[in-house]
Amino acid sequence: MFCALRQPVMRPAQTTLRVAAARLATSRLRAAPWCSFRNGSSMAQEQASSPSFSMPAAASAESTSQVPAPVEDLGGTIFSPTEEHQALREMVRSFAEAEVEPQAIDFNREEKMNLPLFRKLGELGLLGVTVPEEYGGSGMDATAAVIVHEELAAVDPAFCLAYLAHSMLFVNNLAQNGNEAQKQKWLPSAVDGSKVCGMCMSEPAVGTDVLGMKTTATREGDEYVINGAKMWITNGTVDGKETGDAYLVYARTGNTSRDISLFLVEKGTKGFSLGQKIQDKCGMRASMTAELVFQDCRVPASNLVGQEGKAALCMMRNLEIERVALASMSLGIARRCVEEMNRYAKDRKAFGSQLNSFGQIQRFIAESYAEYQAGRSYVYQTAKHLNLESVGNGLDADGVKLYCGHMGKMVADRAIQVLGGYGYVGEYNVERLWRDAKLLEIGGGTNEAHHKNIVRDLSRQVDKLP
Incomplete structure (x- = not known):
């Protein structure tokens, strides 16, 4: 056991x-x-x-x-x-x-x-x-x-x-x-x-610009009425036919970009439904992604999480652990790819020699291993200082996901190159890891969003790095 x-x-x-x-x-x-x-x-x-x-x-x-x-x-x-x-x-x-x-x-x-x-x-x-x-x-x-x-x-x-x-x-x-x-x-x-639960933030027309969300929640007596749609929701469905069991849903409750509130919405709530299961994704195919629709969806006022209009802080706090966790996923992908290409290059022979005796193959493996270890040090150092109960580590949460997301994809790309034709077929895993790795440059914050956030935070401390 x-x-x-x-x-x-x-x-x-x-x-x-x-x-x-x-x-x-x-x-x-x-x-x-x-x-x-x-x-x-x-x-x-x-x-x-x-x-x-x-x-x-x-x-x-x-x-x-x-x-x-x-x-x-x-x-x-x-x-x-x-x-x-x-x-x-x-x-x-x-x-x-x-x-x-x-x-x-x-x-x-x-x-x-x-x-x-x-x-x-x-x-x-x-x-x-x-x-x-x-x-x-x-x-x-x-x-x-x-x-x-x-x-x-x-x-x-x-x-x-x-x-x-x-x-x-x-x-x-x-x-x-x-x-x-x-x-x-x-x-x-x-x-x-x-x-099985999830969280609803992105929308059909709102991704990185999350504070520009259009979904609204209006107070009516002892209830809130939610209207809108959420897109790219992981665990949005578990079988392609109905929603998962419960979600934390971000919705606008005021007129400014910061008037965001957070609500608990459970399966079976009137006005809450599965819009569509997202099919034929490039990668992460074994995780269910869906659009969820809220049409005059009424939830009890007791399902408001935190204070009305104050959920932007909840969002920022949870984004830090989300981004560090996504970076650690890139680490796992990179580690597996280094294992696969190291094993293959040791066993495969070409021109009468082991594949790992050729300089270009050595470069792919050696650089991948070094980059993986650098990313691993950054991830675990960031996690060590991450306080789950407060915000304050956004700079490195952005930094570690930016570095590891790109690193994981590049290591997977090299692994395909080392394995050649075998790397291009599903049986040898690395092509699946390569497809999965790409999402980690998009989901949870695009690389471009991380660039913006990092420079913004660094501009506040020009004289000395933290």
Whole structure:
């Protein structure tokens, strides 16, 4: 079994991933200032360690026969800062390789979401990885979220995207911005996987210019009436026939660009419907994307999340973790592509020599590995300083997604080139990863939007970089 982490304490949903660290933790680690183990966690079965991703270490001048260090040994305090994080990585990697990997190609071809497998993420405690334990979550930090996204994206970015939309855009968003009644009502069923949720921001004519949204919500007595349409909604449908279970919906409630409010809208609400399932996408085909329509959609005033007209702050806060999570998806894609081209170039022979003996192939692999490691350092450093409860790290959230999004696509492109004709067919994975990687230069903020945001933020501190 991969995980026995979700043992009930007060109720089945109220469980934790943190217990996986119990067998690994030492008193020295518990005393360290950067370690935040929570007392009182129940014990879990030990997880079987999966093989670490290994690449050759640089040879020293004295010797070229030294055994290469696995990636996890290269700066492990950055990439898995605590024993708890390392236990999480091992568990997710084991699950991803054994259960997510085998289904990835088929569900990509069929353009379907693997709903039973998605629900298993709830059983593992991953759908509420950043949610406090009192709501059934695991109470972990942004670094934990990054680890999960990197590991899932390395085998199936589309499946990971569905996970991100649910766990970060809905679950984490509501955990940070909802009131107590809303969290008690909605989080347990979202965290345990019984409901599939998402977030609605973009519109048919509004993407990057999100504050220009046209969807409106008008107060009428004890209700709000929502009118408009939302586009490109991940988890907007789970089967192509009906919507998912619940969404956080941004809508205009005033006359200025900042008069944005956030609402909970659930499946079956009168006036709320599936407009269309988006078909024939370039990539991320195993995540369901849809248009959702609101036509005189009435929701109780109690479904207002936060204060009326104040949701722009909620939006900015959640965009930071979304962008860091998307960057970590690019890391997973890049890592897998380096693995694939390294393996292929070692096994394939051309002109009587191994493919990796040719300079251009060496350049593709070496540059890809170096760029991946640079991006990984940037992602984990940013996650370390990301406070899920407040804004303030927008500069690096933009920066890390800009760098990693482009890096992941370029590494995937090189992987296709190294594999040649085999890289161009689905059986060898890299063409799927290449198609999936492209979305990460668009979704969650285009590269051009990140350029604008970064320069704007830097212009406020011209004399010295942060």
